[in-house]
Amino acid sequence: MIDVVGHFLIFTVLAIGFLMVPLLIGKFVRPNLPNPEKKAIYECGEPTIGSSFVQFDLRFYVVALLFIIFDVEVAFFFPWATVYGSATQLMDPNLSQPARQEISARLLNSPSADLAIENVVSVDAARELAFTGLSDILVFFGVLLVGFAYVWKRGDLDWVRAVAARAKANAETARAARFARETGKQPQPVAPS
Numbered sequence: 001m002i003d004v005v006g007h008f009l010i011f012t013v014l015a016i017g018f019l020m021v022p023l024l025i026g027k028f029v030r031p032n033l034p035n036p037e038k039k040a041i042y043e044c045g046e047p048t049i050g051s052s053f054v055q056f057d058l059r060f061y062v063v064a065l066l067f068i069i070f071d072v073e074v075a076f077f078f079p080w081a082t083v084y085g086s087a088t089q090l091m092d093p094n095l096s097q098p099a100r101q102e103i104s105a106r107l108l109n110s111p112s113a114d115l116a117i118e119n120v121v122s123v124d125a126a127r128e129l130a131f132t133g134l135s136d137i138l139v140f141f142g143v144l145l146v147g148f149a150y151v152w153k154r155g156d157l158d159w160v161r162a163v164a165a166r167a168k169a170n171a172e173t174a175r176a177a178r179f180a181r182e183t184g185k186q187p188q189p190v191a192p193s
Contacts, residue, residue: 062156073144077137083107084133090126
């Protein structure tokens, strides 16, 4: 236990050292020539206009969060694909014993030479693993699709909602005008959805 704590302390001291040494070197080497232009407040290299307490449009944050969520979820597909691919290879009854042992060792994360013959994944176990993996990914993907449908229905994927609402209103007006031309009657108003 002390050995683990010692390694942890050495790692922590080295990490702090690697962070502090460049900062200290920079503090002593860089020139210190303050002037009013350097002390001026700026945003992204542009002079500020107005107050800094401006409310940004929340769509920027929503789109960024949606990207992060769906991007991270896609990263979960890669380990699944590795396991599912190995399981489907092991389902082949014509697979040679050395190949079966190598794929089983890779799937079980153990060296191929150390894997005992009774620990090699059988065809039935591989079929069960592949079916379980497929059903798991279908449920996972279904949850992703439900989330995507919710976000889409809520309108978070429409960048400019006013334009989308205006286009929908124009389409309704055009539909009502076409109905009036074709039937000669005025359409009945419908409640907004």
